[in-house]
Structure formats: structure tokens, C-alpha cells
Amino acid sequence: MSRKRNYAMVIDTHVCVGCSACVYACKAENEVPEGFCRDWIEQKVEGHFPKLTMEIRSNRCQHCEEAPCVTYCPTGSSHYAGDGTVQIDRNWCTGCKACLAACPYDARYVHPEGFVDKCSFCQHRLKQGLQPACVTTCPTSALKLVDLNSNDGLYRQLIEGRTVTQDKVPAGTQPKLFWLH
Amino acid sequence: MAQVNRRKFLKISSAFLASSAAGLGWPLITKTSKAQGIAEPDRIVSTTCEICFWRCGVDAYVRDEKVYKLAGHKDHPLSNGKLCPRGNGGQGLLYDPNRLKHPLIRETVNGKEQFRKASWDEATSLIAERFGKITKQYGTESVVMFSHGFGASFFKTLFSAYGIHTFSAPSYAQCRGPRSEAFKLTFGHAIGSPEGLDIANSRYLVLLGSHLGENMHNTAVQDFSSAISKGCEVVVVDPRFSVAAGKAKHWLPIKPGTDLALLRGWIHILLKEKRYDIEFIEQNAVGLEELWQGVKYATPEQTYAITGIPVEQIVQVARDLGRYGSSALVHPGRHVTWYGDDTQRERAIAILNALIGNYRMPGGIIRQEKFTPIKATLNQEKFKPYKADFPVTQNASHTFQSRYPFASQVPANEIVDQTISGSPYPVKSWFVYGTNLIQSLGNQPATLKALQQLDFVVAVDVLPAEITGYADVILPECTYLERYDDLDNRTYRTPYVAIRQPVVEPLYESKPGHEIARLLSEKMGMPDLFKDDIETYLNKQLKQMDSSLDELKKVGVLKVSEKNLYRQPGEALQFKTPSGKIELASSRLREAGFDAVPQYQPPPENPPGYFRLLYGRAPMHTFGRTANNRVLGELMPENELWVNQVAGRDMKLKHGEYVYLVNQDGVKSTTKIKIRLTERIRPDAVYMVHGFGHTDARLEFAYQRGVNSSDMITQLSTDPIMGATGMNNNFVTFTRS
Amino acid sequence: MTELVTNKINPNVIPHLHIWGWDVAIYLFLGGIAGGLLIISAAMILLQKGGIFSPEEQTAEYSRQIQVASLLAPVLLGVGMFFLFLDLEFKMHVWRFYTNFNLTSPMSWGSWALLIFFPFSVFQAIVVCQFSQIPRFLFLASWESTLKPYLNKIAAVNVHVGMGIGVYTGILLSTYYARPLWSNTVLGFVFLLSGLSSAAALLLLIAPSREKQLYSKIDMYIIAAEGFATTLFILGGITGTENMKNAMLYLIAGPYAPWFWILFVLAGLIIPLVLETLEAIGKIRFSPFVPLLVLIGSISLRFIIVYAGQEIPTFS
Ligand SMILES: Nc1nc2c(c(=O)[nH]1)N[C@H]1C(S)=C(S)[C@@H](COP(=O)(O)OP(=O)(O)OC[C@H]3O[C@@H](n4cnc5c(=O)[nH]c(N)nc54)[C@H](O)[C@@H]3O)O[C@H]1N2
Ligand SMILES: Nc1nc2c(c(=O)[nH]1)N[C@H]1C(S)=C(S)[C@@H](COP(=O)(O)OP(=O)(O)OC[C@H]3O[C@@H](n4cnc5c(=O)[nH]c(N)nc54)[C@H](O)[C@@H]3O)O[C@H]1N2
Ligand code: SF4
Ligand code: SF4
Ligand code: SF4
């Protein structure tokens, strides 16, 4: 598929402090109702006192290249947008939740108004040339939105010399959140 | 067999599930349009955050006269376009359904005390009348103002003009007082707030306690992450595996209360192995030999015996400090009132920084400046002191005199003591602006006792915090999003001046502080004190800076680029100490009968079966002030008690169960707290986030969620040098009933 | 020691997925049984097993069994679909299923398949039940006479449609490879066979005593096949990826294990199989107890799989 843009997110686990500013910013920006979230924090501590390691991540929809949510959506509500993001058309959604069952990342929730919702990479902001709300507010600059089809070199620059991983690769979804370690 | 996958996922403990937060009706959500896309704001207003005391610049997004989103102001040097989680949820305060809505007056009906709704006129008249009576009888020194926060300035002006001269804040003796005094004693100046530390450029950063990342001062965390990105090596000394410790190369899980021994151990190695900045010290410091004598026996082995930190780690960090030298930084912390030895511990930190020569060097301690000082004449013109016209001070010699020789501000706890004892002169009235003394002072029984003895208490707050429950008159201030305050014109590395301006009209009958102060000034007989309205007043100040209110309202902040942060090679340095040099051994301390070189005193040990109670910050809360914030509370509605896995199991504690706490003095917590069994803390200590366990039922959301650390802090270990209240010498155990 | 803490608050996925509950389990049960009834009734029509068996049924061309099965198939499916409809979060948008056809979405296939199931199963019912003989349904007479010549063709379609629905109820879950317990190709067959066996059990329950042996035999064979498929299902799970293995262990040795082994395997498969074998060889008398057990086992299977399958984390 030839696309003008192909948005992805690069997340630096070294600097993220798990503060949740990204979650609050997202909730305000996207009117995520009480009791739900589009992004969230996972904090993993391993080892035994006093030999411990910690990893913190700010997680969200991976905007998969091979998105099972799109594959399984009977109505076409979940779809690939032309910019490399996966979006939901609320007017087409029946709330059948096939996509919730299909998403290996549990990235979606059922909005109380009946449709399913998830991170949109703040597509409405991208269209205005703005960065996503979570990216903008993150005090540690742990979150970076990149356009894989752009030749601005940002992606390469960010991963330079770093270990990059993706989540749940065996799921075959080709996720587009890239984790820096 | 089944355990295999149980282990895999049952342990995902979603710390705080929505169920506890949901259902309480979040007033902020407008009906989401089913259509795609988010509506545009009607306007964006730049102002200053006040969810904590850091004062970041925020852009408030307004639609249909509702603030629906807050974002970091791009140009503000404290935000750089970003906000901490708390700043992001500030609208939760604005729309808190439990906000104070109108003035309240305490009255007794049929022997029962209750609050009655009052008009502003009535409430302010009553205050003026009572202050008049009390000051006539006991002198103006019998009225004390407590405050914390930016909005207090107008009241300070008001009371200063009236002759009231005792102002106290918990940000001193309960927070960074020891740091200020120690750095003044060593370098001749305090480290400031925001701190004059070049964290972003540090290449080696030692944090003692300072849990950056949980302690969420926006710019400090930005600097911290930028240092990490640039490869800074971090050392964290903390009994708990903090978030910062998770980023560290070395985590030193120190035995609580022994930090000074560790610091002395490091000084010992630096001196012994001559790894300090010899040239810098020779030129700029005095007391080196005395320092060596003082730490001569603080060998790594002895340090290990006290702190529990392996010798190799002690030695390695000391050598690293020497190696990185001026680009290393031993962070002085902020809330440093821990064990009563706090000024000396901070002195040791100051000395370490001096030894590695990071003073005014990249990555070290830096010089900060003000934007443009407002000309003094203007202040005089505006706040013409009324003292002359109001000779109400009966006994001018009764100015507050601290028991502690180096207290440069008024320790709040001393006012509590004096209120109880009535000596050397009586304190009869408290005016409390924006500080919840019940939760912030520790030793609650004393605070409550003092409150009982007062003739008249006024509280200015935005919420029905516990302290307001003890007031005779409660004045509802509007939130920071609804008001002007003074210009923020502090010292910072990037000198700036920023505005706080109303984003929306004040809700209910609440009023801005300046308006309340003006009302009071009229009733108190000083009608001209605030004769300019606030906009004229701010505009006049800005004119002095070649700007105007109109301009600042638009841009939010004015700044000039940083300069003179670092010293020039060969620059002669002058320090405002008695010797004019950095005092490795403090002459002033020696003269006052204290150790000129910090000596270590062991803190009290845990009683058997008890755990030392430690506390700290959670990124999404500010003390107790956000506990009722529905937005912020959603992700953390209560605090938990961290207990070491093994120790907890020995005590038969279950992960997730709720218990009461009992401290060494037999004081039982009024509320319950959830147990969190974790590897992340030493077995001899427990930890909780401060600021929960509210007992005022008017705070409907926060009411009785979690436990307040202050409830359990009945032993205050007072720093003999400047009167700070060390809070970490308290111990708790558990009970289920 | 791993401490994993998240502040994700979304109720549908924390602490694990739980989007589908009893209504979907019932739908899967009813869908399966409806598919089974349609397959059996259509097959009997095709195999000419539907002739007059008893003097009491003089007037009818087809046995009561076939009539009941043909009639129940669309009715039960309709009830099942009502439950499915209940599960939709946005009921007003239900028509959206038919403004799109997503080749890769089983649910899309399923919703379109229902569109074929209904008319054809109803056609079959109209013909075999001879509704026009009932005065109130006289208006169906012309339909009946028009359709009658095509009955075999209709039945042929229905065998396939029935299989489709039966398999669909299993496939629906088994294609979600994000849910490792479901993600097992054999699950579709287990569901199909379980649907068939419950259909047979239902017919056995209502069959006149003379015919019981036939249905008991049918049921016996299907249950045997179902037992075989279930074994494959378990084996496939534990020899699968780490993920699938953990999921299967969770089912067979975790909190659902007692339900799975006692309700489904023992009560739903082994006991009926043994008893029906004994019945078939005439050792014991037919008891309504046996088909009831089969039905209970079948419905338990749906509940257990629906619930347990959501509790297993995806690829970790
Ligand atoms: N989110 C958020 N951030 C805040 C605030 C807030 O309310 N919320 N408040 C702000 C204010 S006013 C202040 S003063 C600062 C305070 O923030 P800091 O200065 O960072 O406060 P500390 O007391 O150093 O931090 C507590 C940490 O010290 C550890 N500790 C406890 N006892 C000891 C000990 O004996 N030795 C050592 N080495 N460590 C110990 C605890 O385990 C905990 O990790 O935070 C500021 N930032
Ligand atoms: N046990 C224990 N005690 C501590 C600490 C601890 O960690 N543990 N930390 C210490 C430290 S570091 C500090 S700095 C102090 C902080 O102590 P406080 O300053 O008392 O802390 P807050 O809980 O923020 O209380 C602020 C009060 O101001 C009100 N308020 C908020 N915004 C406004 C406003 O715009 N106008 C007005 N008028 N009122 C407002 C809030 O409702 C609240 O009642 O506590 C100290 N005490
Ligand atoms: S805002 Fe940034 S630092 Fe904070 S949790 Fe989110 S990604 Fe991490
Ligand atoms: S993460 Fe889930 S919701 Fe997002 S694109 Fe991938 S499958 Fe779809
Ligand atoms: S819930 Fe909505 S988006 Fe998800 S699969 Fe069903 S129709 Fe598609």
C-alpha cells in the first residue's frame, strides 16, 4: 500500500517515569469519559530486594499494520486510515465487540454511548499539524510521533544506538509502537 | 499446573480499579458528539498553574465557558509546553462539586456549633471587628498569618499594613528550611525555588530521597529525563525502590535516617584519596583541615556498619563523584525535614558539592536571576504601609523570636507551641491562607489543641479542607483559573515574568484573593490600601518592565535568555559567609554552639514489631489538596501502604487487605489503608503517599480514602539549628479492627 | 518475582477481557442446536427417512420429529439472535451489519449466513409441517404448494446452511487468535458436534418410544465423535504455543477445571455415551435423563469456553 504518511510512535522507556500526564492529557483532549482511558501506564518490577529492575511504559493502541481489529470488524467501522493509523468510524460501529476480542493489546474500550473507542494518534490534531496530546504534554519527552514515510530522519535518529522492541510480535500484527530500551 | 498461567496474569494488579472512582458523576464531560473529530476551543487563555507551588505556565482551553483542557504553555520556562499530571487535571479543582461556595460563619444554635452561610459584607465585617478587638487587647503580634502559595501576597500586604508581622508557612520548617539554612551557612545563599541546579547538564547525579518522577515538579522532571537521555549516571539513595531508583545505575537502599553517615563517608574518601577539586577548594573554601578532622573516622567500613550499604558501593560512588567532579551533583533534596539532623545533613550535601567544585559549573549549582526587578518605589506607592496611621501594635517589642538561632523564617510548629503555652506572649488568632495545617504540620494533637485555644480563626481556602472545619470564618477563594494574582517574577535560570489571569468567571460566590484583601482593607479602615483595581495595579508594574497587561495577557510570559549561569575561568568568587568563602566548617554554627562539621547521630531504632513510617509523593497528587479532585483521583483514589513482601508475610498481612495503623504512641489511624506487598522497600520501613485519609466529610470524594501520614506522625524531631520538624522518626504497626 | 502494575481502568479488559457473557453463551448454544436440528431434519428428508412412521400420524407426510426439528431450527436461532442483539452496545446500528461485507470478518460471514438460514429453514418448515392444514395458516397454502416440489433442493441447501451455522458458532471464537484458548481450529468442530449431539438429544427427548433407539444411536455416534474432537482440542492446546498451552492448562487444570471435567466431559460426554451405548444394545431402558445430560453438557461447554477464554491473557 502506498501511503503519503505512515505514523508510528517511538517510546523511550528509559526516561518515562510513569507519571500519567499522558493519560490525563489524552482524556481531556479526546473527551474520554470517566472510568475509561485510551492510554495507560504499565510498571514492571522484577527481581528480589535489593536487586530490582524496573520498566515503565505508557501504552496505547499500536496502530497495527495487520490490525486484527480491522480484520474482524464486520461493519468496516474499524478501518485503516490513509495515514498509517487505525481509526474507528463511530457511525458504523454496532458495538459488537468483535474488535475487542481480536485486539491482542486490549487497547479498546466500549464508550458508554455505545461505540467502541481507542487511541486515534490524535488524528484530528495531526491534521492540524499538531502533535498528539500525550506527546505534547509528556514532561520527560518519552513519547515521539514519527512518520515512517517521511525522510526527516527522525525515526532513525531516535533509535540510533538503542535497542528497539515491539510488543507481542508473534501475534503478527506488525505493531507500530516502538519501544526504546 | 494452573499456577503457570496464574503467575502470568493474576499479578497484574490494577492498582486502582475504576469501580472505586466511577459513578461519582464527573461533571466535566460534555455529551460527546457521535461525529468524528473534536470541537475547537472558543479561546485559549495563558495563565499560571497552582495545583502545586512550582507555577508552570498553562494554556487553558475554553469551550462554552468551560475549561475542558489544560496544556503546557510553550514559552514558559517552567513548562516548555508540558505539564505534569496534576497540572493536566487542574480543571478537576475548578469543577470540584465540593468547593467552598460562599462565606461561612461559625455560630452556636441551641448549644450546637454549625456553619451558617454569610454574605461577604458580613463575613469581612466580622473579621475586621474581631481583629480590631484582639489586636487592641493583645497587640497585633497576637495575630499570626499562615500561608502557602502564590495568592498570599495580597494578604501579606494587608496585614503588614495593619501591623501584623508574623507570617509562617509549612514550606519552611516542614519542607526546605534546613536546605536553605545549610546552603546559606556554606555558600552564603540558598538554593532557591525553583532550585538553582543544573540537573539537565549533570553527568553524575546523586539523589538522596528526592524521588524525581514521583516528586513531579515539572521542570525538575524534564531536566532529570534530559540528563538521563544524555547519559547521566544516576545514584539513588532511598530505602525504597523509587521510580528514580529504577532509572539509576546504583540504588543504595540505605537504612533510614543514616544518610548523614553516608555523606560523611563520601567526604572522608574524597579527602583521604584527594579526589576533591583541590584548586577550587584552595581558592574558595575555608575549614578544610577542620573538615578532615571531623570526618577522619568516617571510614567506608564504619559507614557500611551504620548505613548497611556495601563498602564497594560507598567507595565507588565517592570515586565517581571525584571523577566526574564539577559535572556531578549531589541533589540537596527539597522536603528534607526528616530526622531532626536535617540542617547538618544538608550541610554535608553542600560540602560535598563544594568539594567536587560544581559551584556555578555546568551540571552543578547555578546562578539564577530575576527578570527585571520591579522598582521598589512602585511597591511603596502601591502598598503604602498604614502602620504609621494605625498605631495598633501595643507591644512593639513582641516580634516573633524563634527559639532556634538559625530560623530565618517562622517555624509553623513554634507558633503552635506558643499558641498553646501563651508564652512569651499570647497568640489569639490565626489567619490561614491556603494551607491545611491539620495535615501538614505533623503532631496533629498539638495543632488541634492550639486551635481550641484560639479566640478567632479565619481560613481562606478553595475547598472544605480539614483546617476550615476549625475556623470561625471561612472565606471561599476562587481557584487559580478564575483570578488574577501578583506577577510571578521569581529568580530562575531563565529570568521570566509570568501572569496569572482569570480564564473563566469565578463560580458561585467565591472571590479572588486580591478582592478579598481589598474588602478586608476597607473594613479594617485602610480604604486606600488597594486603591488601584487589580488590572491597573498589574499594568503599572508591567509598564516598569516596558510591557503592559494587555501584552502579558496575550503572551502569558516574558523572558530573557539565560546568562551567567556558570562561572568564568578564573572568575573571583565572593560568598556571603562570615569568611567570604565557602565554609566547609561553619564558623556561625561553631559560634552558636553547634558542630561546625556535621557529626552523625543515630536516629531512634524501630520498636520491635514496628516499621518506620516513610512517606512521599505520587505524581498525580499534591499533598492533600488534590485528593478530592475527581479528574486526578480517577487514576489514584487512595494511597496504599507499601510493606516489604517478606516482612509483610511474617506479619500475616495480605496483599490488598485494608488495615488500621497504630503508631509508637498508641495513636490509631482514623481510616484504613490498603496493604501493598512489594519487593520495593526495605523490610524495616513502610511507605505511603502523603495527603490522603481526609476526615472532613464535606470532601465527598476524598473522605476516608486511605490514611494520612500526618495522623501517624506524633513525634516531631526538631532540628536544634533552625527548628524544622523531622517527621521520619515515627513507627507503625497494623491492626484489623 | 515480577510486580506488574497498571493503571489502565477500562472495565472490559481489566483485569482480563470480559466483553461477552451469558447472552453470547446462550446464543452459541441455541445457534449450535438450531444448526444441528436443521442438519438432522434436512438430512432425514434427503435420506427419505421422513415418511409416515406411525398410524397416529396418518395425516402427516412427515414424522413429528422432522416437523419439530424443522420448526425449532429457525425459532431457536431467532431466540439466540435476540440474545446476540441484546449484547450489541449500539442496537440502533444493527443494520450496519448489512451495509458492509468484510471478507475477513467471521462475524460478517455469520450475519450474512443468518440471512440465508432464515428463509431456507422457514421454507422447509412450511412444507414439512403442512401449516396450511391449520385453518389459521391457510394463507400459507400457496407457499406450501409452490415450495413442495423443491423440498429436496431446499433440504440440500439446509444441510449446508446448518453446518455453516454450527461451525460458525465455533469458528466465531476460534478465529480470535488474540485469545489463545479460543484460537484452536478444533474448537469449531467441537461446537458443531456438540450442537448436533444436543439436537439429537432434543429429538431423542421428544421422540415416541419406538423411535428412541434411532436417535439414541445417532446421538451416541455424534457424542463419540465429539469426545474425539474434544481430545484433539485439548491435545492441540497443550502441544501448541506457550500461550495456547497456558490457556489450555487454565481450562483443564485451572479454576474452570471442575466445571469442564464434571459438567462437560463427564456429565455431557462420558455418562451419556455409556448409557446410550447400553440403551442401543438394549441393556437398559431409555431414560429422559440421558438427553438432558447431553443438553446440560452442551450448554456448559459454551459457558465455560466463553468465560475461560476471556480470562487468558493474550501473547505475553
Ligand atoms: N507529585 C507531587 N510532586 C511534588 C509535590 C507533591 O505534592 N506532589 N510536592 C512538592 C514539594 S512541596 C516538595 S517539598 C517535594 C518533596 O519531594 P522530595 O524532596 O523528593 O521529598 P523526599 O522527602 O526527599 O522524598 C521522599 C522519598 O524519600 C525517601 N526517604 C524516606 N526516608 C529516607 C531516608 O532516611 N533516607 C533517604 N535517603 N531517603 C528517604 C522515601 O522513600 C521517598 O522515596 O516534592 C514536590 N513535588
Ligand atoms: N506528614 C507530612 N507532612 C507534610 C509533608 C509530608 O510529606 N508529610 N510535606 C510537607 C511539605 S514538603 C509541604 S510543602 C507542606 C505543604 O503543606 P500545605 O501547603 O498545607 O499543603 P496542601 O495540602 O497543598 O494544602 C494547601 C491548602 O490550600 C488549599 N488551596 C489550594 N489552592 C488554593 C488557592 O488557590 N487558594 C487558597 N486560598 N487555597 C488553596 C487547599 O485546598 C489546601 O487546603 O506539608 C508539609 N507537611
Ligand atoms: S507523560 Fe511521559 S513520563 Fe509521564 S507516564 Fe506518560 S510517557 Fe511516561
Ligand atoms: S492495537 Fe488493537 S486496536 Fe490497535 S490497531 Fe492493533 S489490533 Fe487494532
Ligand atoms: S464493535 Fe464496532 S468497531 Fe468493533 S468490530 Fe464491532 S462494529 Fe467494528
Ligand code: SF4
Ligand atoms: S495519541 Fe492521542 S488518542 Fe492516542 S493516547 Fe495519545 S493523546 Fe490519546
Ligand code: SF4
Ligand atoms: S509542577 Fe505540575 S502542578 Fe506544579 S505548577 Fe507545574 S504543572 Fe502545576
Ligand SMILES: [Mo]
Ligand atoms: Mo514542600
